[in-house]
Amino acid sequence: MLIILDEETLLKVVGDRNVVKKQNATIYDVANRVGVSLATVSRVVNGNKNVRDSTKEKVLKAIDELGYQPNAVARGLASKKSTTIGIVMPDVTNLYYAELTRGxxxxxxxxxxxVLLTNTDDDPVRDVLAINSLESKQVDGIIFMGNELDQGVMKxxxxxxxxxxxxxxxxxxxKLPSVNIDYINAFYEITASLLRHGHENVALVMGSLDEAINRDYRLAGYTKALNEVGRQIDEKFLFTTGRDYQKTLELAPKVVASGATAMIVYDDVVAVALLNYLHDHHFDIPGQMELVTSNDTNYSIISRPQLTSIAQPKYDIGAVAMRMLTKLMNNEDLKEQAVKLPHAIVQRQTTHELS
Amino acid sequence: MLIILDEETLLKVVGDRNVVKKQNATIYDVANRVGVSLATVSRVVNGNKNVRDSTKEKVLKAIDELGYQPNAVARGLASKKSTTIGIVMPDVTNLYYAELTRGxxxxxxxxxxxVLLTNTDDDPVRDVLAINSLESKQVDGIIFMGNELDQGVMKxxxxxxxxxxxxxxxxxxxKLPSVNIDYINAFYEITASLLRHGHENVALVMGSLDEAINRDYRLAGYTKALNEVGRQIDEKFLFTTGRDYQKTLELAPKVVASGATAMIVYDDVVAVALLNYLHDHHFDIPGQMELVTSNDTNYSIISRPQLTSIAQPKYDIGAVAMRMLTKLMNNEDLKEQAVKLPHAIVQRQTTHELS
DNA sequence: AAAATTATTGTAAGCGTTTGCAGTAACTAC
DNA sequence: GTAGTTACTGCAAACGCTTACAATAATTTT
Known part of the structure; x- marks a missing residue:
C-alpha cells in the first residue's frame, strides 16, 4: 500500500522542518486555491491587463501564501524564450574581459x-561548442568576445x-553588430604622438597577426602614423605574444635589443611584464624607454611607475553591447551596427608629457 | 489562403540561404526519418543500452543529417535536470573571485x-534574489562565494x-559543504612569524568585523599568535575596509599613524593600495614597514616591490568546490564537509626573510 | 430591455523531451 | 516445438507553462 503523506504529517514523522523540503508549488496549485483557471494565474504572473482587479488580488495573495515561483524551464518551453543570454569569452581571469563582463x-x-558564461580560451573549436550549447539551452541572445572571429565560428x-x-x-x-573603440585611430594617435616626440624606433607589441584586430586595426593605425611622416614599418620593431606574464618576460630582452626607445603594448598584463622587466633591469623609465599600454585596467594604476594607457570604457563596452542585444532580442532595429565608443590617452608615468 | 512554403521553395523566393534560418530539427523529425519512435531516438541520444546496434546507427546517421540537437529546455522540463549550475559571487572583476570562478x-x-553567473556585490538582498532566480531556472546545483552568509541567505x-x-x-x-584554506592557521602563522621577528606593532587590515570570516577566522588567528606570546589585541592596530583601491588610499595614513611596523592585509587590491601609498611616500619597504597580503593574485607579482603573500590555491578551491557539487548532484556522499586546502606563505620583497 | 460591445475567464492544444509500462521479436533451453 | 528469457521498441502520460480561441459576464448603446 502506498501512503502519501501531507507535509504536516510528514513533519511529525521526520521531526525536522529542514528535512521536509516543500515541493515547489505550481501554477496549478495557485489556480486551485483561488478557484480560477491556469490561464488566469498565468495572466497575472505575466502582467496581462485582462484580469479583474479583485481576481488579480486573490491570485497574488495565493501566490504569496504558497510561495509560488514560476518554473522558468516550463516557461521557456512554452514561450520559446529563456530570459537568459550567453556570453562566450576567452577568460574571466583577464581583467579586460572581466570588466566587459561586468558591464x-x-x-x-x-x-x-x-547570464550563461563560457570561457573558451580563444579556441575556435571551443567557441563553436559553446555557441551550440547555448543554442540548445535556448538563450535569447549571445554576446561574443575574443580576439578573433574564426571562420568556423562565423559560420x-x-x-x-x-x-x-x-x-x-x-x-x-x-556583418555582426559590435561595440569597440576606434582601434585604428587610437593606435594611430599614440604612434603619431610618440613620433612627434622624436622617437625613431617605436616598437609595437601585439597578439598574433593572424587576428584581424591586430593586423587590420592595431597595426594599421601604427602604420598610418608612420607613413604620414614618410616612413615604412620595420619588422624588427613588431612583436607578438600572448597575454601571459611569464612568456612576456622572455620576450622583453628582444624588444630591448631591437633598439626601440618607446613601445606600444596591446594588453596590460603584457605591458606590466615588460615594465617590470625594465624596472628590474634598472632602466630609466620614461628616460630610456617610454611605454604605452592599451586597456587601462587596474594594472596600469597599480604598477610603479604607473602606465600611460589608451583608455577604453570597458564597462560601457559591455553595457552597450548588452543594451544592443536587448533591442535585437526585442526585434527592434539598431541605429548603428558597429558602435565605436570614445577612447582617450591617459598620461601617467611611463611616458613624458604627451600631446 | 495561407501558403506554407518548404525550405527549398522559400530559398528560391528569398534568394539568400542566410535569410532562411532552418527551423531546428526535433526528436520527432529524427524519429520520422528513421521510422522509429521518439523513445528510441531518445534512448540513443541518452546512451541507453537497450537499442540494437543497427538501429542506433540509423538514428545516429539521421541525427547527423538533420543536424539535430536536443532541446535542453524540453529536456530539462521532462527530466527535472538542467545540466546547469549557478554561481553567486560578489564581483567577477575581483581577481580572487575570478580565479575561483575559472576553476x-x-x-x-x-x-x-x-554555468549561470550572478554578481551580487556582497549584497544579501541580491544574493537571495539570485538564488531564487537560479532555483526557478532549475539549476542542478549552486556554488556560493562571498564574504558573508547572511541569515536571510542561509534561510x-x-x-x-x-x-x-x-x-x-x-x-x-x-552546515554547508565548503572549500577554503585554514584561515585561522594562515593568519596565526604569519602573525607569529612577524612577532618572532621582533615587531611590536603588527596591524591587521580586514573587511568588516560583522563578517564571520574576519571576526572568527582572520582575527582569531591573529589573536591566537598574540596571546601565545602573552599579549592582547590592541584595537588601534585593527583596520577594516572594503576591497577598494581609492578608499584604501585614504585609510593608508591612518595605518601608518598607528605606529605599526608591519601589516597583514586580507585582500590584494587593498594591499597594493597600501603598498603604493607607502611607495609614493618614500617609505623603505620592508625596512620601515613589512607587508603581507593574502590572496596571492597577479597583483602581488606585478607590484614593485613584489608582495609577500599568504598563497591560496584559488583555482583549486573553485575546482574542488565544483567537484564536490557534482557528487552532491549525483547523490553521492561527501567524505569531508569542510575541505581545507593547503596554503603557503610566499616570501617576496615586502618582508625580510621569514621563518 | 434587447442588442452590441467590451472585459474577463476558461478550455485545450501545444512546447520537445523523458520514462514507466506494455508489447513484440529474437534467442535459449529443454 | 514450446515455454521461458532477454533484447528491443513503441505508446502515451507526464513535466509546468503560454496562448489562441471560445465562452461567459459585465457594461454600453440604442
Missing amino acids: INDVANMYHYD TIDALNIPVVLAGCVDAQK | INDVANMYHYD TIDALNIPVVLAGCVDAQK
Whole structure:
C-alpha cells in the first residue's frame, strides 16, 4: 500500500522542518486555491491587463501564501524564450574581459536576463561548442568576445536563429553588430604622438597577426602614423605574444635589443611584464624607454611607475553591447551596427608629457 | 489562403540561404526519418543500452543529417535536470573571485555543466534574489562565494531543494559543504612569524568585523599568535575596509599613524593600495614597514616591490568546490564537509626573510 | 430591455523531451 | 516445438507553462 503523506504529517514523522523540503508549488496549485483557471494565474504572473482587479488580488495573495515561483524551464518551453543570454569569452581571469563582463551582467540584470558564461580560451573549436550549447539551452541572445572571429565560428553564428553582438571584438566583414573603440585611430594617435616626440624606433607589441584586430586595426593605425611622416614599418620593431606574464618576460630582452626607445603594448598584463622587466633591469623609465599600454585596467594604476594607457570604457563596452542585444532580442532595429565608443590617452608615468 | 512554403521553395523566393534560418530539427523529425519512435531516438541520444546496434546507427546517421540537437529546455522540463549550475559571487572583476570562478568553470565544463553567473556585490538582498532566480531556472546545483552568509541567505539556501557548496566562503554554523584554506592557521602563522621577528606593532587590515570570516577566522588567528606570546589585541592596530583601491588610499595614513611596523592585509587590491601609498611616500619597504597580503593574485607579482603573500590555491578551491557539487548532484556522499586546502606563505620583497 | 460591445475567464492544444509500462521479436533451453 | 528469457521498441502520460480561441459576464448603446 502506498501512503502519501501531507507535509504536516510528514513533519511529525521526520521531526525536522529542514528535512521536509516543500515541493515547489505550481501554477496549478495557485489556480486551485483561488478557484480560477491556469490561464488566469498565468495572466497575472505575466502582467496581462485582462484580469479583474479583485481576481488579480486573490491570485497574488495565493501566490504569496504558497510561495509560488514560476518554473522558468516550463516557461521557456512554452514561450520559446529563456530570459537568459550567453556570453562566450576567452577568460574571466583577464581583467579586460572581466570588466566587459561586468558591464554586460549589470545591464542584463537590469532587463531581468540571467547570464550563461563560457570561457573558451580563444579556441575556435571551443567557441563553436559553446555557441551550440547555448543554442540548445535556448538563450535569447549571445554576446561574443575574443580576439578573433574564426571562420568556423562565423559560420556557426550565421546559422543561428539567435541575435549575436560582439563586444571588444572585431568583425572584419562587418556583418555582426559590435561595440569597440576606434582601434585604428587610437593606435594611430599614440604612434603619431610618440613620433612627434622624436622617437625613431617605436616598437609595437601585439597578439598574433593572424587576428584581424591586430593586423587590420592595431597595426594599421601604427602604420598610418608612420607613413604620414614618410616612413615604412620595420619588422624588427613588431612583436607578438600572448597575454601571459611569464612568456612576456622572455620576450622583453628582444624588444630591448631591437633598439626601440618607446613601445606600444596591446594588453596590460603584457605591458606590466615588460615594465617590470625594465624596472628590474634598472632602466630609466620614461628616460630610456617610454611605454604605452592599451586597456587601462587596474594594472596600469597599480604598477610603479604607473602606465600611460589608451583608455577604453570597458564597462560601457559591455553595457552597450548588452543594451544592443536587448533591442535585437526585442526585434527592434539598431541605429548603428558597429558602435565605436570614445577612447582617450591617459598620461601617467611611463611616458613624458604627451600631446 | 495561407501558403506554407518548404525550405527549398522559400530559398528560391528569398534568394539568400542566410535569410532562411532552418527551423531546428526535433526528436520527432529524427524519429520520422528513421521510422522509429521518439523513445528510441531518445534512448540513443541518452546512451541507453537497450537499442540494437543497427538501429542506433540509423538514428545516429539521421541525427547527423538533420543536424539535430536536443532541446535542453524540453529536456530539462521532462527530466527535472538542467545540466546547469549557478554561481553567486560578489564581483567577477575581483581577481580572487575570478580565479575561483575559472576553476569552477573548467570543472563544470568537464562534467558538461553550463554555468549561470550572478554578481551580487556582497549584497544579501541580491544574493537571495539570485538564488531564487537560479532555483526557478532549475539549476542542478549552486556554488556560493562571498564574504558573508547572511541569515536571510542561509534561510533561502535551507529552503532549497538544490545542493549548495561554498567556495572561499565560510559558514560559521558548518552546515554547508565548503572549500577554503585554514584561515585561522594562515593568519596565526604569519602573525607569529612577524612577532618572532621582533615587531611590536603588527596591524591587521580586514573587511568588516560583522563578517564571520574576519571576526572568527582572520582575527582569531591573529589573536591566537598574540596571546601565545602573552599579549592582547590592541584595537588601534585593527583596520577594516572594503576591497577598494581609492578608499584604501585614504585609510593608508591612518595605518601608518598607528605606529605599526608591519601589516597583514586580507585582500590584494587593498594591499597594493597600501603598498603604493607607502611607495609614493618614500617609505623603505620592508625596512620601515613589512607587508603581507593574502590572496596571492597577479597583483602581488606585478607590484614593485613584489608582495609577500599568504598563497591560496584559488583555482583549486573553485575546482574542488565544483567537484564536490557534482557528487552532491549525483547523490553521492561527501567524505569531508569542510575541505581545507593547503596554503603557503610566499616570501617576496615586502618582508625580510621569514621563518 | 434587447442588442452590441467590451472585459474577463476558461478550455485545450501545444512546447520537445523523458520514462514507466506494455508489447513484440529474437534467442535459449529443454 | 514450446515455454521461458532477454533484447528491443513503441505508446502515451507526464513535466509546468503560454496562448489562441471560445465562452461567459459585465457594461454600453440604442
